[in-house]
Amino acid sequence: MSAPILTVSGLECSIAGQQVVEDVSFDVPATGITAVLGRNGAGKTSTLRGIMGLITRSGEVRLAGERIDALPTHKLVQRGIGYVPEDREVFGSLSVAENLALAERGPNPRREFVADLFPDLVARRDQAAGTLSGGQQQMVSVARALINDNRLLLVDEPTKGLAPKIVQEVADALAEAATTVPILLVEQNLEVVRQLADDAIVISSGRVVYTGKAADILDDEQLTTQLLGVHAEGGSQL
Ligand SMILES: Nc1ncnc2c1ncn2[C@@H]1O[C@H](COP(=O)(O)OP(=O)(O)OP(=O)(O)O)[C@@H](O)[C@H]1O
Numbered sequence: 001m002s003a004p005i006l007t008v009s010g011l012e013c014s015i016a017g018q019q020v021v022e023d024v025s026f027d028v029p030a031t032g033i034t035a036v037l038g039r040n041g042a043g044k045t046s047t048l049r050g051i052m053g054l055i056t057r058s059g060e061v062r063l064a065g066e067r068i069d070a071l072p073t074h075k076l077v078q079r080g081i082g083y084v085p086e087d088r089e090v091f092g093s094l095s096v097a098e099n100l101a102l103a104e105r106g107p108n109p110r111r112e113f114v115a116d117l118f119p120d121l122v123a124r125r126d127q128a129a130g131t132l133s134g135g136q137q138q139m140v141s142v143a144r145a146l147i148n149d150n151r152l153l154l155v156d157e158p159t160k161g162l163a164p165k166i167v168q169e170v171a172d173a174l175a176e177a178a179t180t181v182p183i184l185l186v187e188q189n190l191e192v193v194r195q196l197a198d199d200a201i202v203i204s205s206g207r208v209v210y211t212g213k214a215a216d217i218l219d220d221e222q223l224t225t226q227l228l229g230v231h232a233e234g235g236s237q238l
Pocket residue numbers: 015016018020038039040041042043044045046047
């Protein structure tokens with residue numbers, strides 16, 4: 001197996017002096033989608049924000065073997081880590097095309113790849129992003145990360161609050177994106193996790209409590225109930 005693209009060791013994060021990530025260690029393989037699971041408030045978003053240097057953190061983070069935990073956020077972005085935050089954060093008064101243009105970094109933006117992935121956005125290129133539906137805004141947010149030639153994407157709950165049909169569209173786009181870039185994906189929709197993720201990490205109270213194959217945890221009803229407080233089986237969430 002090839003070396004991991006990201007290695008996190010003993011990550012601790014705090015917000016306003018309060019520790020929210022206690023001790024998080026995991027590897028992200030260089031290909032495919034790795035899911036981050038856990039109950040509400042477990043520390044999933046804080047883990048991603050800590051990796052990105054958006055909150056106070058300590059511990060070791062390596063990108064393809066190189067230490068990156070002392071780098072400021074903009075350097076991490078320059079090194080090729082794309083971040084899609086939990087709450088989308090598109091520029092509402094700017095058009096779809098303007099949102100994408102502002103995200104472009106480097107000389108060869110992958111405009112065609114993004115246009116093929118999200119034809120809906122091409123049709124709406126002149127529409128103000130703030131007037132798009134939630135699902136369309138999510139697509140802009142994902143497209144903003146995909147337009148650059150990133151080495152790793154951190155994507156936080158991209159299907160949250162979306163209608164089932166749109167959930168599937170976003171999931172399909174992520175599956176396609178994952179053929180070109182490894183993704184660390186926070187996702188609460190276990191049907192989406194089952195479709196997309198190879199590996200899974202479960203976080204509880206700021207600590208990693210499980211790592212393994214995504215299918216193994218989803219197939220283990222006792223584990224999903226104990227760690228996630230939900231039943232993975234019995235009724236698709238899509
Ligand atoms: N800005 C903040 N100020 C104070 N505490 C915060 C802040 N943001 C997060 N926390 C706390 O940190 C802990 C972890 O939150 P985090 O957002 O990382 O959880 P999460 O696993 O992403 O949850 P969710 O599934 O609801 O998105 C929670 O107890 C939360 O209340």
